[in-house]
Amino acid sequence: MKALSIKQPWAHLIAAGIKDIENRTWRTNFRGRIYIHASGKVYPFFKGNNLAFPVDQWEVIKKRVDVHKQEEHDKFFLTSAIIGEVDIVDCVINHSSIWAEKTPMNHYPIPKDKKIYNWVLANPILYDKPILNVKGKLSFWEFRELKECRCCTNNEADEELHVCERCEQEFCSYCQAPYNQFSQIDYNCCNYCADKDDKN
Numbered sequence: 001m002k003a004l005s006i007k008q009p010w011a012h013l014i015a016a017g018i019k020d021i022e023n024r025t026w027r028t029n030f031r032g033r034i035y036i037h038a039s040g041k042v043y044p045f046f047k048g049n050n051l052a053f054p055v056d057q058w059e060v061i062k063k064r065v066d067v068h069k070q071e072e073h074d075k076f077f078l079t080s081a082i083i084g085e086v087d088i089v090d091c092v093i094n095h096s097s098i099w100a101e102k103t104p105m106n107h108y109p110i111p112k113d114k115k116i117y118n119w120v121l122a123n124p125i126l127y128d129k130p131i132l133n134v135k136g137k138l139s140f141w142e143f144r145e146l147k148e149c150r151c152c153t154n155n156e157a158d159e160e161l162h163v164c165e166r167c168e169q170e171f172c173s174y175c176q177a178p179y180n181q182f183s184q185i186d187y188n189c190c191n192y193c194a195d196k197d198d199k200n
Contacts, residue, residue: 003035003143005136009076011038015084015126018064021099022119028091028140035143036084036124039136042077056098082131082143090120 006014006022013019015036053061065072075083093103095118103116134143 001033001035001143002030002140003037003082003136004140005037005039005138007039007041007043008079010043011036011083012075012078012126013061014086014121015124016064017124017126018061019099020121021095021097022088022121023099023101024117024119025113025115027117028088028119030140031088031090033085033087034140035082036086037134037136037143038079038081038083038130040080042079054098060098078130080132080134080136082127082134084124084126084130086124087122088119089122092118092120094118095120 004022010019010022014022093115094100094105097118097120100118101116103110104114107114
C-alpha cells in the first residue's frame with residue numbers, strides 16, 4: 001500500500017481524525033487508502049510544549065487531545081514511524097476546512113508556484129501500536145511491512161513470504177535457498193520439513 005511522509009504533529013492530527021486536509025504544492029489524482037508515515041523531523045516551529053497553532057485550530061485540538069499528558073505529547077512528536085491510515089477522497093483548491101491553506105486568487109491564471117492543493121481526507125485510523133523505525137521518502141512510496149520468518153532467524157524478510165505445503169507455516173526464500181541450491185528437488189516447504197526429508 002502507498003505511504004505518505006508527513007511531519008509531526010500534522011501526521012498525528014490526521015491519523016487521530018482531527019485534521020481533515022493535507023496541504024501540498026502538487027496535485028494528486030490518487031484516490032484511496034494510504035499509510036500515514038510520521039517523518040524523521042518535527043515541523044521547525046514546534047519546540048517542546050510550544051505548539052504554535054492558529055486559535056481556531058488550537059480550539060479543535062484541545063477538545064480532542066489532552067496535550068498536557070506525557071503520553072499525548074509523545075504521540076505528537078513520534079517520528080520515523082507508520083502511525084495510521086487514511087483515505088484520500090478529493091484534491092481541491094481553497095477548501096472550506098480550517099486546516100486548508102489558501103491559494104491567492106488575485107491573479108488569473110494562478111501562477112504555478114502559488115497554488116496550494118488541499119487533499120481531502122476521510123476515514124482515519126490511528127494505530128495503537130505504530131510501526132517504528134521506518135524511513136520515509138518523498139512523494140508517495142510503497143510500504144510493505146517487514147514480516148518475521150517463523151522458520152529461521154531472518155527477522156526482516158523484506159520479500160514475500162511463502163507458505164509451507166506441509167506444515168503451513170510461513171518461510172522466506174532466504175532460509176530455503178540452501179535446500180534449493182544443493183538439492184535436485186525444488187522444495188516448496190520450510191527448513192523444518194526439508195530437514196526431515198534429508199534425514200529420511
